[in-house]
Amino acid sequence: xxxxxxxxxxxxxxxxxxxxxxxxxxxxxxxxxxxxxxxxxxxxxxxxxxxxxxxxxxxxxxxxxxxxxxxxxxxxxxxxxxxxxxxxxxxxxxxxxxxxxxxxxxxxxxxxxxxxxxxxxxxxxxxxxxxxxxxxxxxxxxxxxxxxxxxxxxxxxxxxxxxxxxxxxxxxxxxxxxxxxxxxxxxxxxxxxxxxxxxxxxxxxxxxxxxxxxxxxxxxxxxxxxxxxxxxxxxxxxxxxxxxxxxxxxxxxxxxxxxxxxxxxxxxxxxxxxxxxxxxxxxxxxxxxxxxxxxxxxxxxxxxxxxxxxxxxxxxxxxxxxxxxxxxxxxxxxxxxxxxxxxxxxxxxxxxxxxxxxxxxxxxxxxxxxxxxxxxxxxxxxxxxxxxxxxxxxxxxxxxxxxxxxxxxxxxxxxxxxxxxxxxxxxxxxxxxxxxxxxxxxxxxxxxxxxxxxxxxxxxx
Ligand code: HEM
Ligand code: HEM
Numbered sequence: 001x002x003x004x005x006x007x008x009x010x011x012x013x014x015x016x017x018x019x020x021x022x023x024x025x026x027x028x029x030x031x032x033x034x035x036x037x038x039x040x041x042x043x044x045x046x047x048x049x050x051x052x053x054x055x056x057x058x059x060x061x062x063x064x065x066x067x068x069x070x071x072x073x074x075x076x077x078x079x080x081x082x083x084x085x086x087x088x089x090x091x092x093x094x095x096x097x098x099x100x101x102x103x104x105x106x107x108x109x110x111x112x113x114x115x116x117x118x119x120x121x122x123x124x125x126x127x128x129x130x131x132x133x134x135x136x137x138x139x140x141x142x143x144x145x146x147x148x149x150x151x152x153x154x155x156x157x158x159x160x161x162x163x164x165x166x167x168x169x170x171x172x173x174x175x176x177x178x179x180x181x182x183x184x185x186x187x188x189x190x191x192x193x194x195x196x197x198x199x200x201x202x203x204x205x206x207x208x209x210x211x212x213x214x215x216x217x218x219x220x221x222x223x224x225x226x227x228x229x230x231x232x233x234x235x236x237x238x239x240x241x242x243x244x245x246x247x248x249x250x251x252x253x254x255x256x257x258x259x260x261x262x263x264x265x266x267x268x269x270x271x272x273x274x275x276x277x278x279x280x281x282x283x284x285x286x287x288x289x290x291x292x293x294x295x296x297x298x299x300x301x302x303x304x305x306x307x308x309x310x311x312x313x314x315x316x317x318x319x320x321x322x323x324x325x326x327x328x329x330x331x332x333x334x335x336x337x338x339x340x341x342x343x344x345x346x347x348x349x350x351x352x353x354x355x356x357x358x359x360x361x362x363x364x365x366x367x368x369x370x371x372x373x374x375x376x377x378x379x380x381x382x383x384x385x386x387x388x389x390x391x392x393x394x395x396x397x398x399x400x401x402x403x404x405x406x407x408x409x410x411x412x413x414x415x416x417x418x419x420x421x422x423x424x425x426x427x428x429x430x431x432x433x434x435x436x437x438x439x440x441x442x443x444x445x446x447x448x449x450x451x452x453x454x455x456x457x458x459x460x461x
Contacts, residue, residue, distance in 0.1 A: 007078050007085045008365045012454055013095045014071035015358050019447050021063025021102055026440050029056040033433045037426060046110050054109045054121050060346065061119060061209060062130075063102040068354040069213040070098070070137060073160050075361050076220050077141055080157055082150045086143030094136040101129045113183045117198050119205050120174050124185045127175045134171070138164045155236040159216035162244050166208040174201030192259050200251035207247040210350055215282055217357045218310055222286060225302040225360055231288035239281030246275045253324035256333070265326075272324035279317035286310040301373045305356035305380060312348030312387075316341065331406070336425065337398020340391045347387035347439055355379065355446050362454040371452035375445050382442025389435030397428035 032052045035041045042048050078085055085091060105126055114121045122130065141164055145157065174197055177185035189197050223230050230236060252260055252268035286307065290296065296303045319341055322328055332338065363370050370376055404424060407415035 006088045007074060010085065010088065010091045010095060011071050011075045011361060012365060013092075014067050014074070014098075015362060015450070015454065017095065017099050018064050018067030018071060018354075019358070019450060021059055021067055022443060023447060024106070025056055025059030025064055026436075026443060028052050028059060030433070030436050030440060032056055033429065033436050036429045037433060045112065051110055051112055051114075054114060055106050057119065058105055058109060058121065059102070061205070062105065065209055065346075065350060065354070067098065067102075068358070069163070069209070070094070072217050072354070072357050072361070073137075073141060073163075073213065076156055076216065077144045077160065080150065080154050080220070081144055081148030083144055083148045085140060086147065087140050090136055091140050094133060094140070097129070097136075098133055101126065101133060104129075108183070115175075115177070115185065115187070117174065117187065119202055120171070120198070123183055124175075124177055124179050125182060127171075127177075131168075131172065134164075134168055138168065154220070155230075155233065155240055156216035156220040158237070158240050159212045159219070162240070163208045163212040163216070166204055166212070166244075166248075170201040170204040170208070174198060195255055195258070196252060196260055196264065199254040202254060203251040204247060206345075207243075210345055211243075211247075214313075214350055214353050217353050218282070218286065218306060221353075221357045221360055222289060222303075222306045225306065225356070226290070226293065226296050226300055228289050228293055228296075231285050231291070235281055235285050239278045239285070242281070243275070243278035246271050246278060250275065250324075253329075256324065256326055256329040269324050269326070272321040276317060276321050280314060283310050283314035283317075301370070301376050301380075302356045302359060305352045308380075308384065309349050309352030309356070312344055312352070316345045316349060319344070331402045332398055335398035335401040335405075336394045336428065337402070340394030340398060343387065343394070344391045347383065347390065351383060351387075351443075352380075355383070358450055359453065362450055366454055366456070368453070371449050375449040379442050379445040379449060382445065383439050384442075386435045386437070386439025386442060390432050390439065391435075393428045393431035393435065397425055397432075400424055400428075 031041065031047070032049060035047075035049050035052070045051070074085055074091065105122055108123060108126065109121060113123050115123060141160060145161075176188045178188060179185040187194055219230060219236060222228075249271040250268050252264045253272045256265050256269070258265075287310075290303070290307060297307060323332060323338070323341060359370050359376060401421055401424070404416045404421045405418075409415050
């Protein structure tokens with residue numbers, strides 16, 4: 001096997017693993033969404049909401065998104081440096097270790113082993129495995145960059161470096177803990193410090209998993225699929241540095257109106273508003289790239305994934321900063337509005353970009369066209385409509401919920417009990433489930449179409 005073929009088989013390995021974990025994570029997500037309407041589905045402790053929710057989030061953040069990031073990073077790094085992947089043997093070991101780690105993570109969370117820190121729920125032995133996987137990733141990406149034949153560093157490479165460095169720093173610092181047994185540990189932080197470090201990690205996980213590498217894919221695959229050069233390299237680099245600088249300060253916007261010191265909250269709020277500019281720097285760059293060529297949204301089946309994807313990113317990065325404002329956070333925090341925000345980002349922005357990038361890579365690697373453009377279009381419309389139903393239902397639900405919690409009678413007593421608020425959510429949860437099912441149908445179409453595209457070409461005599 002030549003260097004190029006070896007790199008391609010590793011990329012395809014990560015593509016298929018990522019899609020496998022996507023399907024598993026979504027089945028669990030649908031179950032969790034159904035449990036909120038039919039609580040009797042909490043059949044055993046293993047199927048309790050508290051356990052399944054973390055299997056859903058970890059499966060999709062670590063299994064689907066990070067698996068997709070590994071696949072696309074290895075593909076982009078090889079192409080952008082015009083150099084074969086450094087340490088291909090290590091990458092193969094990483095592929096197996098990655099799948100074993102996700103399977104063990106899912107099992108441990110099902111079994112109720114949980115540090116109780118959101119997105120950092122895994123217990124310490126698995127944290128060590130995550131660190132080993134990340135060191136492998138860093139060695140392969142940085143090793144390839146160091147021996148690159150192409151001197152110019154395209155913006156996607158900068159975003160990948162930011163991803164490698166920030167995940168390492170925030171993951172290790174937030175997970176520092178004292179083990180008391182093989183399955184239990186306690187964080188070295190406590191009280192307000194713990195909350196502050198946790199959300200500094202949490203928000204930068206959003207940045208370095210759901211933003212930097214996804215932007216790297218957007219900047220690389222949009223020009224590749226449309227044949228249009230990116231509108232401005234200078235703007236992309238300015239947007240990159242200001243985004244990376246701004247993100248690091250915003251974690252405490254998850255802790256507004258809490259005992260965290262006022263100045264930390266205000267700093268986080270100010271930087272959250274600041275982030276609109278660099279985020280929109282990339283949105284505008286994408287739109288201007290299409291300028292005069294909008295017909296490609298119709299003629300090129302992948303262009304619409306990228307443009308709708310960056311549009312949801314644009315909406316997300318306006319919604320996020322406004323959520324950080326004290327008045328709005330006081331109204332919306334803890335309500336359904338926040339999962340609405342989360343799922344526009346994940347089901348809109350992240351899914352659209354990763355799906356399109358995988359279609360492109362699979363077709364290129366196998367040297368054929370996508371199995372069915374028609375199915376790719378069905379895939380697009382199902383995930384778009386499913387996501388819109390899902391998120392719009394939750395935004396309205398969140399506004400209703402916030403209003404009910406705050407409503408008071410003339411004598412100052414609460415107008416509604418907490419249970420009244422729960423009962424009012426049922427119709428919205430039903431729409432969320434329906435939207436989730438549509439989106440899931442779209443993902444099944446995607447998985448089939450991608451599998452058919454990525455079957456190895458039959459050998460000819
Ligand atoms: C300018 C950029 C952004 C800002 C300022 C921002 C702001 C916020 C704020 C203030 C919250 C907390 C809401 C609350 O709990 O009351 C939040 C939650 C969240 N955001 Fe964003 N957001 C941004 C972009 C994004 C993007 C692009 C994604 C990608 C999917 C994303 C994913 C999330 C997630 C997963 C949470 C939930 C965290 C949790 O409580 O578990 N955000 N965001
Ligand atoms: C069929 C599609 C999906 C369904 C039915 C679904 C369902 C759910 C449900 C019911 C919750 C719990 C909300 C709560 O606690 O109130 C949740 C949370 C979450 N899901 Fe999904 N989900 C889907 C797709 C996705 C995707 C594609 C991703 C990531 C790539 C994702 C990432 C998350 C995250 C990060 C949270 C935590 C949100 C927070 O703490 O506010 N979900 N999901």
